[in-house]
Amino acid sequence: MEGLYNFLVTLDGLLGGAGWFPFVLLGVGLFFTIYLKFPQIRFFKHAWLVVTGKFDHKGDPGDTTHFRALTTALSGTVGTGNISGVAFAIFLGGPAALFWMWATAFLGMTTKFVEVTLSHKYRVQTEDGTMAGGPMYYMDRRLNMKWLAVAFAIATVISSFGTGNLPQSNGIAQSIEATFGFEPMVVGSVLAILLALVILGGIQRIAAVTAKVVPLMAVVYLIGAFAVIFANLENIGPSFMAVISDAFTGSAAAGGFLGASLAYAFNRGVNRGLFSNEAGQGSAPIAHAAAKTKEPASEGMVSLLEPFIDTIMICTITGLVILSSGVWKEKHENNFDRADMYFVAGQYSDKDQADVNALYGYLNDEEGNAVLPYTGTISVVNGTAVSSGFTLLNARSVAEDVTYSVGSEDPFTGTLEIKDGKPVKENLEVTGKSLVHSAALTTIAFTRGLFGDFGQYIVSVGLMLFAFSTAIAWSYYGDRAMTYLLGPRSVMPYRVIYVAGFWWAAFSDTTLVWAMSAVAIVVMTLPNLFGIMLLSKEMKQTVNDYWNRVHK
Template sequence: ATVVSSFGTGNLPQSNGIAQSIEATFGFEPWMVGSVLGILLALVILGGIQRIAAFTARVVPVMAVIYLIGALAVIFANIENIGPSFAAVISDAFTGSAAAGGFLGASLTYAFNRGVNRGLFSNEAGQGSAPIAHAAAKTKEPASEGMVSLLEPFIDTIIICTITGLVILSSGVWNEKHQNVFDRSDMLFVEGKYEENKQADVEKLFSYLNEIDLTAIEPYNGTITVVNGTAISDGYTLLNSRSIAEDVTYSVGSEDLFTGTLTIEDGKPLKQNLEVSGKSLVHSAALTTIAFTRGFFGEFGQYIVSIGLMLFAFSTAIAWSYYGDRAMTYLLGPRSVMPYRVIYVAGFVWAAVSDTTLVWALSAVAIVIMTLPNLFGIVLLSKEMKETMNDYWSRIKK
């Protein structure tokens, strides 16, 4: 379970997030980012180069402070939106998110699923990864080390994630459309022409996207004629990231505009090397990057996110490779470590150019595979844990 989760938590989403953020900020192609960082990761975990790992260990705490400063710069620049943001968080926690701006809305189930999904990924609570690191710490009291580990989910999720959420909400970027390249799994062609300024259309799309009424809309099946990257056919609507896509361009690769006929089956284009771009909502690292430009630092704010994310994610990838190493050593012995490391680096490179939604889906499955057995173990050991804590506190009081 730890080996699988090392890819789902410390590898695939980290690489994908870095590539997405760097592309949004600097315009570098994901394959370039993945290749360069893959080489660096290989040098660290295959070649045993300690300087890069030591460098990130020193820089990450400084970067965390810079990230907080950048986040607060956005929050204070949009201070008038903080109250409504908190109100939206509290109300939407029980009702789901209503349609607003370009956002077609989300149900309570969808919001809960995404929130728990990203929350577990963020703090790794109950996953069982933290004990691998804390077991290497030198301490006289195992219980005291456990107390230290309890602070991590609080700082990470309650403080950092709340601040990041306020940045996104207060800046208003969450319901705005931005130019981006669409992930295949986020795209959906549906029958009929829908518009955001028509309430009836929004309600039908909301019901369909949230699986309230799957008969409200039918996925598009047919062909689309495209000339110089622009579709000239009608009778369909392209949805991307829970919004109606605008100014859509079709190309082969990133440069050659497509001309010809596209076959759409069950709402998805059959042409595999097709790149679709345009204006729509964005999510994940790209959304946070845009949000950081709405503060006192202006466009410079995006560099804080991109560089910070690169350092955070890269150091996380290094740490999880260690977790996987320990698990492989336990399961198959020391000789199995090198093949694991090679596959780990290959996965890191692959994820940089992969579909973001697919990567997060794989991550969610991997987290579950590791978390469930660990939670059962915690339940079985709960009596011993309680006895250890009671003994620890009794000695502390004396």
């Protein structure tokens, strides 16, 4: 698994983690925002009217209403990205990362408007009478780029696991284990059965379930979030100021947080913003293709609400909970994931500014930093290291009160071999105090509010609802892609594998799952961005024609 993780990290470094990717993503959004004269502002009110059904016409082709198409698409985006993803972004980039999530969402509102409009325009009716759409259809039917359509559809299937399946299941299991103590394998088994019962019913059942679950989960989560915000009201202003002031400088060291450069915060904020709202990824158009309307532009306007609701509203609230409570810079007792641990040569303390500066350079990949991976042996007696010459970093922080065990709960005594910063022994278990990230960080933050420790249950229930609804929506995206690639008969085998993956991810390594999702997102996004840029003139004409007719 460690070899796979290293490969995925390398691949992500060439794709989503590369310096060019955020500029491509934001650049496309910025281009369309200017080219279409700020549609996220101009059409914002009209989009809400379309959702309410004001412009509906009886007999319009499609499988579901605007509202249900919106909730299905929202269920695909409102998931672990809003709970785990925001926490992960702040953990990596500090408060500055939240600003870049906002920027991604604002420009993403336009990107989603464009991709949904074009995809809806070229949707088709399948053999079983249901509608099928998505970027693969405009790539095929309009651009005559069958190869690009096939590449996108394959990427959609892969991304259905990397975005909608594996990290969702993992996030649920992690939170429920931390809160209730249930074994992840048991949680995964129960949820996999429930998932199978829903997705076998197709889009009608999926839309019906998400239309009920999405509003419910939003209410539950917001109640818990505002309980924390009100309890830490005096920190809201400083939290906002930190987000804004750090946006163009990077975040300085604070507590156990060793700081993040501007480039790192920018990259991780944009990356997590995309994971949260999926603008440009091409997933939402698949759900919106089922909407009953003859007007592609009207459904595109409905879709621009998604990044607003998902990122600008829900992610901001999560970010304020984490920042105002202060848990993002505190060390907490936890079990260290192997991929999060790094042994470095020399002894460092986060209480010494010179050491903090050195570790900052190491964590932010600055050239010329003097910190090197540790290679050698460590003597351990009753679970405690008695030798020196090294420092253990876990979750980008200096680990404290570290205890070692091997294959059991009994403290380890003996010698541990470390090579290039990583322990050689495979079944080494390490616990101690360090920063935490993902769902665990949000869960801790929710205990710092009016509900006290009860707040963790709200996160667990909210995460379960958020993530489960995301998995439902993404199963639909994947089966539409399989329908395009291999026909309706391929859908059932895909669903079986999808459910099996959902079960497996519940007890797999958290860091590995996030690495898989990071790669899958970019593999799906790039072909879609390329395609919508080629159709920019047609997009403008389609929107103008619709707007002129509606406002006669």
